[in-house]
Amino acid sequence: MTRHIVNAKNVTKHFGKVVALDDVTLDVKEGEFVTLLGPSGCGKTTFLRICAGLEQPTEGRVFIEGEDVTEVPPHKRPVNMVFQRWALFPHRNVFENISFGLMLRKRPPEEIERRVKEMLAMVKLEGYEERRISQLSGGEAQRVALVRSLILHPKVLLLDEPLASLDLKLRKGMQIELINIHRNLGTTFIYVTHDQEEALVMSDRIVVMNEGRIVQDGTPREIYQHPTTVFASNFIGEASLFKGQVAERDSEKVVVACDGLRIVCPGREDVSVGQRVWVSVRPEKIHMGPEGDVGRENSFPSEIVNVIFLGSMVRYQIELPSGELITVQQDLSDERPLHPLGAKVEIGWAKESSLLLTR
Amino acid sequence: MIRESIRRNLNPIAQLGPLTTFMIIFFGFPILVFFIYSFWTVQGWTIVRQWSLGNYFHAVASPVYRMLILRSVFIGLFTATLSVVVVYPLAYTLAFKIRRYRDLILFILMISLFSNYLVRIYAWRSILSTNGLVSVILMALGLADEPNSYLLYDWTGVVVTLLNVYLPFATLPIYSALLNIERSLTEAARDLGASPLRAFYEVTLPLSTSGVRVAFLFIFLLTAGDFVTPELVGGSGGRMIGNAIATQFGIVFNWPLGSAFAFTTILVIFLLLVAFLVGGRLLRPRR
Numbered sequence: 001m002t003r004h005i006v007n008a009k010n011v012t013k014h015f016g017k018v019v020a021l022d023d024v025t026l027d028v029k030e031g032e033f034v035t036l037l038g039p040s041g042c043g044k045t046t047f048l049r050i051c052a053g054l055e056q057p058t059e060g061r062v063f064i065e066g067e068d069v070t071e072v073p074p075h076k077r078p079v080n081m082v083f084q085r086w087a088l089f090p091h092r093n094v095f096e097n098i099s100f101g102l103m104l105r106k107r108p109p110e111e112i113e114r115r116v117k118e119m120l121a122m123v124k125l126e127g128y129e130e131r132r133i134s135q136l137s138g139g140e141a142q143r144v145a146l147v148r149s150l151i152l153h154p155k156v157l158l159l160d161e162p163l164a165s166l167d168l169k170l171r172k173g174m175q176i177e178l179i180n181i182h183r184n185l186g187t188t189f190i191y192v193t194h195d196q197e198e199a200l201v202m203s204d205r206i207v208v209m210n211e212g213r214i215v216q217d218g219t220p221r222e223i224y225q226h227p228t229t230v231f232a233s234n235f236i237g238e239a240s241l242f243k244g245q246v247a248e249r250d251s252e253k254v255v256v257a258c259d260g261l262r263i264v265c266p267g268r269e270d271v272s273v274g275q276r277v278w279v280s281v282r283p284e285k286i287h288m289g290p291e292g293d294v295g296r297e298n299s300f301p302s303e304i305v306n307v308i309f310l311g312s313m314v315r316y317q318i319e320l321p322s323g324e325l326i327t328v329q330q331d332l333s334d335e336r337p338l339h340p341l342g343a344k345v346e347i348g349w350a351k352e353s354s355l356l357l358t359r
Numbered sequence: 360m361i362r363e364s365i366r367r368n369l370n371p372i373a374q375l376g377p378l379t380t381f382m383i384i385f386f387g388f389p390i391l392v393f394f395i396y397s398f399w400t401v402q403g404w405t406i407v408r409q410w411s412l413g414n415y416f417h418a419v420a421s422p423v424y425r426m427l428i429l430r431s432v433f434i435g436l437f438t439a440t441l442s443v444v445v446v447y448p449l450a451y452t453l454a455f456k457i458r459r460y461r462d463l464i465l466f467i468l469m470i471s472l473f474s475n476y477l478v479r480i481y482a483w484r485s486i487l488s489t490n491g492l493v494s495v496i497l498m499a500l501g502l503a504d505e506p507n508s509y510l511l512y513d514w515t516g517v518v519v520t521l522l523n524v525y526l527p528f529a530t531l532p533i534y535s536a537l538l539n540i541e542r543s544l545t546e547a548a549r550d551l552g553a554s555p556l557r558a559f560y561e562v563t564l565p566l567s568t569s570g571v572r573v574a575f576l577f578i579f580l581l582t583a584g585d586f587v588t589p590e591l592v593g594g595s596g597g598r599m600i601g602n603a604i605a606t607q608f609g610i611v612f613n614w615p616l617g618s619a620f621a622f623t624t625i626l627v628i629f630l631l632l633v634a635f636l637v638g639g640r641l642l643r644p645r646r
Contacts, residue, residue, distance in 0.1 A: 054546050074549045075557075087547035091565050100561075101551040152551065 005030040005188050006051065006156055011060035013046050013212075020046040021057070022212040028156070028190060033182050035191045035199040037235065038209035044192045047209075048158050051190065052081045065155060080149035081158040085165065086141050088133045094120075094144055095129035101152045119147035122181070139170045143177075150181070156188045163198065175201050196236045200224070208232050224282075230357050233280040238315075239355075240286070240326035242279040246271050253297075254356060259322035264297040265354035278357045283315065283329035285353035288339070289346045296348035304343045314338055318347055397618035404612055414619030424603060428624050430514065431599040432631065435583030438518050442529040442578045443571055445522065450530050450570075451563075454537035465534075468527050476524065480591050483520040487511040487592065512594025520592050521582045528581065529574045536570025537563070583628065600624050 006028040013021040021043045028034050036044035049055040051062060053074035061070045069077055080101075088097050095116055096103075102112045120126050123143040128136075136144065142162055149157060159178075163171045179202055182189050193199055199206050200220045208215040208223060208231070216223055216232045227233035230241065244258030252267045256279050263279050271277060291301060305325065306317035316328045316339065328347065339345065397414055400407050418424050453461055471479070486492045489508040497503040510516045540563060548558035586601025593599065600620060607617030 052550055054550070073554075074546075075552045075554055081547070081550045083543050083547055085541075085543060087541065087543040089544060089547075089562060100548070104552040104557065148551070 003030055004028060005065055006190070007063040007066075008047070008051070009061050009063070011047065011050060011057045011062065013043070013050065013055065014058045019212050021050075024060075024209075024212070024214055026207060026214065026217075028188060030188055031186050033179075033189045033191065033202060033204045035193060035203040035206050036209055037193060037196060037199040037206050038215075039194055039235070041211075042209040043212040044209050045160055048081070048160055048190060048192050051156070052079060052158050053077050054081075078155040079158055080152055080154040080156075081160065082145050082149050082162045084161045086145035086162070088136075088141055088145055088148070090133050092133070093129065094125075094131045094133070094136070097133065097144060098148045098151055100148065105152075115151055119151050123147055123177070138166050139174065142166060142174060146178075146181075150185065150187070154187065156190060159189060159191045161193050164193075171198075178202060200236070206236075208235060210235075227280065227355065227357070229359050230278050230280065233355060233357060238283050238327055238329070239280045240283065242281075242324070244277065244279070246273050246275045246277055249273055253351060256354075256356070259324060261300065261320060261322050261324075263354055264351045265356040266351055268356065271356065271358065275358070280355040280357055281326070281349055281353055282355075283327045284331075286326070286328040286347060286349045288316065288318075288328050288330070289348070291344050291346055293346040293348075297351040298354065299346060299348040302345060302347050304339055304341055304345060307338055307341055309338070318345070320347070393614070393618040394622060396615045397622055399615045401613045401615055406614060414616045415623060417616065418619050418623040424600070424620060427598065427600040427603050428620075428627055431583050431601065431624065432627060434514055434517055434521075434597075434599060435579045435628075438521050438525075438582045439575045439577075439579040441518065442522055442525065443533070443575050446526065446529040446574065447533060447571070450533035450537055453530075454534055468530060471524075472527055477587065479524055480520055480588050483516075483523065484511065484592050487516055487519065511592060513596035514593065515597075516592035516594065517585075517589050517597040517599070520588050521578075521585060524588070525578050525581055528577050532573035532577065533567060533570040536567045536573075540566045580628075584624070 004027045006026075008024060008026045011021055011024045011026075012019070024043070024047060026047075036047060038044050046055060050057050051064075053069070053072060053076075057070065061068055063069065064078060089100070092100070098116050098119060099112045102115065107115075116129065117126075120128055123146065125140060125143055128140070128144070133141065133144075145162065163174050166174060175198060178189075182202075191199075191202065203220055205218065206220055206223050207217045210231050216228050218226075220236075223232060223236050227236065233239050234241065242256070242258040242261070242263055244256045244261075244263070246254060247257040247262065248255040249271060250267060254265045254267055254271060256263045256265060256277055258279070265279060287296065289295075300320050302318045302320045304316050305319045308315040308317070312333070313329055313331050316330070318326050318328055320326060326347070396406065398410050398412070400409050400411060400413065418428070453464060457464065487508060487510050488494070489506045491508065491511075493510070494503065494506045494508065498506065510519055544562050544566070545558045548562045549555065553561060583599075584601055586599060586605050589597045589599040589602055590605075593602075604617045604620045607613045607620065
């Protein structure tokens with residue numbers, strides 16, 4: 001049974017009148033890779049900084065390894081942070097940056113030299129000791145910042161959108177490297193990002209946040225397939241969203257009426273007729289066939305109004321009879337021809353693919 | 360093609376031209392004139408174009424003038440050092456600790472520059488005098504038994520007055536350099552294990568040296584050559600080379616000698632700067 005290494009209890013943070021965090025409780029297991037995911041201003045960075053000790057919560061306590069560290073200053077906590085713009089010391093070279101923490105702890109020079117070499121080798125930057133910070137590329141600086149913290153063997157590594165300033169290819173490469181480092185070292189990672197794809201790729205667990213509160217907490221798969229809120233379903237992955245009212249309800253199905261469309265969802269007990277709800281459908285669950293090809297519980301004739309080619313897949317924007325636009329995604333592995341703009345097609349999806357959301 | 364390169368070279372020349380011309384006419388040329396004068400002599404009220412090094416010899420050999428030059432350099436260095444030390448906490452607080460009233464305080468700091476330089480020196484003469492503010496406060500605190508004009512009419516008066524007068528000049532470069540330091544740098548240092556004081560020493564201080572150097576240089580150069588302040592608050596113990604030069608030009612009408620004093624002082628300061636630079640280079644290499 002892995003223990004919890006970080007416990008945040010009822011953490012609230014006010015900046016003057018602004019509520020950055022509102023009664024957030026979160027537990028992180030040892031060795032986990034947890035990602036705090038949300039839009040700018042949702043409080044994820046504030047939470048991270050409170051874990052680091054760079055901010056004090058207005059209310060609530062933070063525990064690391066069972067000890068209350070809420071009032072402990074950052075230099076005394078067994079956690080280390082990787083900053084968004086890396087915060088490398090410009091007046092010191094790479095070696096001095098990486099060895100900074102060890103130097104403060106008065107480790108012997110031979111040990112420092114050996115450990116810095118190890119770290120540089122781990123991120124494939126051998127021989128970079130004498131380089132000035134200004135001479136480093138984005139990817140190199142990012143790796144130096146990473147090992148500057150890792151060399152101290154922190155119990156928890158806090159990462160504040162460290163890949164945000166890298167270009168796409170570099171970012172994807174670094175994501176894999178981070179996963180590998182995490183697996184090899186076993187350090188607990190708490191990662192902050194607004195990029196949902198990044199969260200899906202790297203995390204054991206995603207905590208979706210919005211406006212200072214936790215919206216949903218689960219594995220990437222759970223959140224993608226079973227979002228509990230409109231916000232979560234929109235934030236992770238693409239989805240078509242319908243707003244409407246419950247028209248019928250029984251043990252087998254719930255029918256939602258939106259703008260003249262009747263959408264069939266799996267049956268459930270906790271909604272009542274007339275209740276305002278949303279239905280979310282993932283684009284890969286929507287099938288597109290020739291006119292009249294009705295075969296599923298949800299089936300509507302429609303027209304293609306936009307074709308978006310994405311290399312390995314294609315997204316079609318479809319206009320439904322109600323005038324609403326939805327997105328359908330198709331894999332292009334078998335090199336089938338693209339449907340033309342303006343084509344009339346039949347759109348359908350299974351009852352199980354309708355995600356009924358009450359908030 | 361050629362026109363393009365001509366235009367490119369012309370642009371900086373055009374932009375710097377007016378200022379450079381102004382400086383050459385009103386600064387460079389007079390300096391050159393006085394430099395030539397310094398090698399001439401005086402007879403009665405006329406300048407005799409007789410080349411000699413006599414003035415320089417006089418400046419260096421005479422104990423009085425030698426003392427004045429050295430004292431001026433000393434006062435300059437002392438005031439600059441004191442200014443930087445006094446102003447650094449102020450600049451630091453303004454840059455990092457105060458947000459809401461920052462502009463107001465900066466404005467108050469600058470207000471002192473609105474008033475006349477001479478008037479402020481007179482004000483200080485009054486503050487430092489017997490029965491002046493300093494004396495009254497010291498007596499009220501019980502640190503003195505009788506009214507006295509501490510600091511006044513001595514080199515200390517000059518230092519105190521110039522320190523206050525040039526305070527904004529010292530604050531701004533340091534404040535500006537501190538503002539440029541990313542906040543995340545000190546946070547990173549603290550996160551890596553540095554106490555707030557250590558983080559200051561390892562990160563903030565080294566990154567602010569450019570501002571400190573500018574402030575120091577400013578105050579040193581402004582102070583070492585001053586002659587109005589020592590005239591009014593310096594007394595005999597605070598007399599500086601500036602006064603001697605002013606006397607030669609204004610009263611004695613020995614412009615050649617005055618010029619020689621000026622250029623000797625410039626040489627001494629120049630040698631000092633070279634010594635600093637070389638010394639700084641020697642102390643620099645680490646790994």
